[in-house]
Amino acid sequence: MAAASRAVAERIPLVDLILEVRDARIPLSSEYDQLRNFPSSSKRIIVLNKMDLANRSEIKCLKFLQAQVKEVKKIDHSSYTATIMLVGIPNVGKSALANSLHQIGRISAAEKGKLKRATVSPIPGETRDISSLKIGSHPNVYVLDTPGILPPDILDVEVCSKLALTGAIKDCLVGEKELAQYFLSILNRSDEYKKWEKLSTEENEGSTIDQRVGCLGSSELDTRQKRQYPTDHTQDFVVREVRRALFETISSFPGSLEKEKDLSRLIETQFTVLREAFRVASESGEDVENKVAAKLLNLYRTGRLGHYTLDSLPRNIQ
Numbered sequence: 001m002a003a004a005s006r007a008v009a010e011r012i013p014l015v016d017l018i019l020e021v022r023d024a025r026i027p028l029s030s031e032y033d034q035l036r037n038f039p040s041s042s043k044r045i046i047v048l049n050k051m052d053l054a055n056r057s058e059i060k061c062l063k064f065l066q067a068q069v070k071e072v073k074k075i076d077h078s079s080y081t082a083t084i085m086l087v088g089i090p091n092v093g094k095s096a097l098a099n100s101l102h103q104i105g106r107i108s109a110a111e112k113g114k115l116k117r118a119t120v121s122p123i124p125g126e127t128r129d130i131s132s133l134k135i136g137s138h139p140n141v142y143v144l145d146t147p148g149i150l151p152p153d154i155l156d157v158e159v160c161s162k163l164a165l166t167g168a169i170k171d172c173l174v175g176e177k178e179l180a181q182y183f184l185s186i187l188n189r190s191d192e193y194k195k196w197e198k199l200s201t202e203e204n205e206g207s208t209i210d211q212r213v214g215c216l217g218s219s220e221l222d223t224r225q226k227r228q229y230p231t232d233h234t235q236d237f238v239v240r241e242v243r244r245a246l247f248e249t250i251s252s253f254p255g256s257l258e259k260e261k262d263l264s265r266l267i268e269t270q271f272t273v274l275r276e277a278f279r280v281a282s283e284s285g286e287d288v289e290n291k292v293a294a295k296l297l298n299l300y301r302t303g304r305l306g307h308y309t310l311d312s313l314p315r316n317i318q
């Protein structure tokens, strides 16, 4: 990261535009540290990615960038080349954005030929080198995809949890169980779960979650799991079960969610009921909790447990 950081710093004065890509779920915590003291100028544009942009918006984004490049160069003919550098912390989607712009740019310029591809991966830190992709002709516009960079020390525990939850740093740096608990604390205090109310009133196989957790033996759970749920959480009904379990535990909770102790008690209960919702067979306590945590994080990250902005934003930009 130190070498990448130097390489990016060297290029900052050379490029025409800098696109700082941030994760829309953590627009403050995903700030790119190297640009913190960057003088405010029209050279820098902040892009909030991961809003699951439709193609239409990407085309708009490309047109906007081409207009910005013309503005920066202050000339309007085809004899120059402009460069835009994408910077950001790991895993915010810089490479995915570079690929989309490249693909649309090449098509809109009616240029044939093989498209290049920047490496896109859910694992943070996969982009190791700076690569250049053409995104426009007349004038020629190139986008530079750069490795994700974080400051050497992140001392704030909450910022660390946010970065891990959104995939900028590896889960093991915080711990999967701790991350899942952190996510549940956000979900429990949000309104997202209220959308799942109708699941609770639907037919529920004639039993409550508590009864089912109590009466399912490990071998029975094992057999059911093997017979019916080979890929469990990827199936819709498991998502429904998880949502229902979360709705029921939160809405029937007698404590105060503002009190840390009560919140921890609720999260503990949720881990128990989620075991059944995810069809995790009984094993030693820690293994079960880790499996539940991994499955819960997976559902959150694929957007199936609601959408959350984890940073508290000033009212005027919410």
Ligand SMILES: Nc1nc2c(ncn2[C@@H]2O[C@H](COP(=O)(O)OP(=O)(O)OP(=O)(O)O)[C@@H](O)[C@H]2O)c(=O)[nH]1
Binding pocket: 049, 050, 051, 052, 053, 088, 089, 090, 091, 092, 093, 094, 095, 096, 097, 119, 120, 121, 122, 123, 124, 125, 126, 127, 128, 146, 147, 148, 149
């Ligand atoms: N849901 C969603 N996922 C996205 C979006 N953009 C990128 N991703 C996913 O986010 C992950 C990271 O994307 P990359 O483009 O590799 O991120 P990066 O910023 O280049 O990552 P580094 O190599 O760590 O710097 C991949 O799994 C992408 O599929 C988006 O707009 N919405």
